[in-house]
Amino acid sequence: MFKQLACIGSVAVLAAVSLGFETVAAQPPQPAAAHCERAFDRAVDAYIETTDERDAAGFAALLHKDVTAIFANGGVLYGKEATMGFIEPFFEATNWTQTFEELTRVVRGCKSGFVLFDSVFTQDGEPTPLVIGVTFTWERGRWLAVHNQDSNGPASKG
Numbered sequence: 753m754f755k756q757l758a759c760i761g762s763v764a765v766l767a768a769v770s771l772g773f774e775t776v777a778a779q780p781p782q783p784a785a786a787h788c789e790r791a792f793d794r795a796v797d798a799y800i801e802t803t804d805e806r807d808a809a810g811f812a813a814l815l816h817k818d819v820t821a822i823f824a825n826g827g828v829l830y831g832k833e834a835t836m837g838f839i840e841p842f843f844e845a846t847n848w849t850q851t852f853e854e855l856t857r858v859v860r861g862c863k864s865g866f867v868l869f870d871s872v873f874t875q876d877g878e879p880t881p882l883v884i885g886v887t888f889t890w891e892r893g894r895w896l897a898v899h900n901q902d903s904n905g906p907a908s909k910g
Contacts, residue, residue: 788862788890795888795895796867800852806843812836816889816896824882824902835900848875852884855907862890870907881905 802810821829852869859865865888887899
């Protein structure tokens with residue numbers, strides 16, 4: 753009798769799974785993932801806003817201590833200190849603008865997130881199209897940029 757009940761129970765579970773019903777144990781922790789996705793949205797918005805507003809302190813708050821920044825010309829900055837050594841005087845200049853058009857965004861729970869932008873950096877009236885990819889990591893309850901990659905743009909649409 754016990755074997756029959758066990759078989760019926762197993763069949764019921766298999767039937768529920770095949771019909772698309774999820775068991776309680778199989779459900780991912782939605783509130784935490786949703787919280788991290790909303791926090792990622794705010795981090796991406798802050799990345800754009802701090803650039804638009806030339807807010808060096810706000811931008812610095814988004815950077816991981818081990819951030820790597822790679823420029824379209826191949827230049828590389830290692831670490832937050834070196835990156836901010838570039839950003840601070842860059843943000844002080846007033847002869848440039850930059851646009852950001854989001855192409856894609858991926859968030860993996862509370863682990864990593866990536867955003868890709870088509871961007872136009874215009875300095876002294878000369879536009880330079882770029883593709884910018886920024887990878888974030890979740891650390892101590894917040895998203896921090898760990899990698900910023902600029903490439904010549906615009907992004908291919910194919």
